[in-house]
Amino acid sequence: MIVEDEPDLIRLYKELLPKDWTVDAFDNARSAVAHYSTHSDYDLVVTDLSMAHKQGEGLIYDIKYVNPFQKIIVLSGHTGDLNVPEHFQVRVFQKPWDIRQVTEVLKDWDSGFKSQKTNVG
Secondary structure (H helix, E strand, C coil): CEECCCHHHHHHHHHHCCCCCCCCEECCHHHHHHHHCCCCCCCCEEECCCCCCCCHHHHHHHHHHHCCCCCEEEEECCCCCCCCCHHHCEEEEECCCCHHHHHHHHHCCCCCCCCEEEECC
């Protein structure tokens, strides 16, 4: 699942994800949470933090309430205020991020996925 309010970034993220994955994209956190509450079987959630109606941190907590084991990647320009517990398994990339690093994490998302903040740029 992708949660991003910029359409160009949604297209880019879809291109980076494995082609055999089914990808649902939402342009706001409120719609994403509503959908996730009844469809929580995603391998991965990729989200921005700064969005209208509901910030990404709230989205992360809502998702973890439904599925505490959900893996989440945050790609955002505003990661300094993110405050989630380490056991949430959230990987954070500060924009501008290096597409090679993000691609590697997406390829290896299920092996060694650890909470970590990566500042690139």
